[in-house]
Amino acid sequence: MYIVNASTDAVADSAAKEAHFDIEVLFRAHYARVARTIARVVRDHARSEELAVDVFLKLWRNHKAQQENAEAWLYRVAVNAGLDELRRQNRREHYERMLTWIRPRSVAATPEDIHSQSQRQDKVRSVLSAIEPRQAQFLLLRSQDFSYQEVASILELNPASVGTLLSRAQESFRKEYIKRYGHQ
């Protein structure tokens, strides 16, 4: 993994990075991973790609982020963008459900649908959108093969407190999941 290394050379070379900041190099290197990070919470892959492009545009506009740890910034903003989109989708669905009083759904969900993989994903996503955003970011990054140190760097946390925060986030997730769907 060639990203987010808060220690070692990254800091020492920051001046050189500043001078040679090339957004396209960064784009080619990280785009696919950023898009997959967003796609973990956003169902629609095309929408995930759009949001990923937006994340790079934000970085391109943000000179301060370019001068600091640009890679960490990218993933932090990507996770936030994904969670924001998830919340928007949930709100939209909530209003659509309210509308079913007026306009009943034309196609009923089949038992296969209910037990499908996407249904299970949706449950996890709805729990993630319900718990504290900070904890949701944490869980998403940690479950995406980022090391403790990397997660700490992305979320600008003290590496020593990562363990405690992780167990708290897991506890919140589990409680919320059980509250909503029972022990499934």
Place this chain on the structure above:
Amino acid sequence: MDTNNLVPEGRWVQQHLAMLDPNDEWHPDVSASLRKFRELQGQRSWLNRRWMFAATTAAVACLCLLTLPSPKVLAHRCIECTVAVWHSLAPSTSVQANLKPPAERTLAPDFNLKDANGADFKLSGLKNKVVLVNFWATWCEGCQEEIPWLIEFQKMYGRQGFVVVGISMDDDGWKSVRPWLKEKKVNYPIIIGNRKLADQYKLVGMPLTALVDRQGRIADLRPGLVDRAGVQQKIKTLLEEPMDIAHDASVGVPFIAPQK
């Protein structure tokens, strides 16, 4: 990633979160997205500067405010008050300056406006009279100070052919002036002015006082608060000037026919 030391709760959560991984068949299209990124970069480059956006918004807001009538009026009043204060602070020597010599005087711009009773009021109708034209407004502090002096001048010199004409520059006209007239006992005619007339008299700030001699020419034009003693002296001087007999139809002086 070391998962061996995860507590069962942690493992349970990790299992659930692992469901979110996009399937392996999906690969984000890097080159197409890079093209789109470049395209958006070109479109947004000038909009991205926050200060540019803020400045444009501020400019639009100012323009919108200026087009509204009330801020415009307020701005006018501010300018007029500032000018009036400036003139009142100016050294009194300039106020006491002498009248223009008769040869240098120019005809006072005539006007035909309605008075409080709705009757026509013309400056040219005041032939052979010394006229003090006073531009004022109900909200103008300086004007309120000098109006009692004008009332007094009208009392003192009215019989000798002196008339004060008050031209109100209130934006809402009689609506403001009528209640004011009821309150103050003004013994001279008041009419409502307009921008055109104000421009003719080079009105920048109020009050503005013009002294018109018996021939209908401007003998003195001063913006700002009048110097009471100085104006009184000027009125006296103008009243002592000879009448324009040839034009005085009101006193019935016979027309002097050319000698054959």
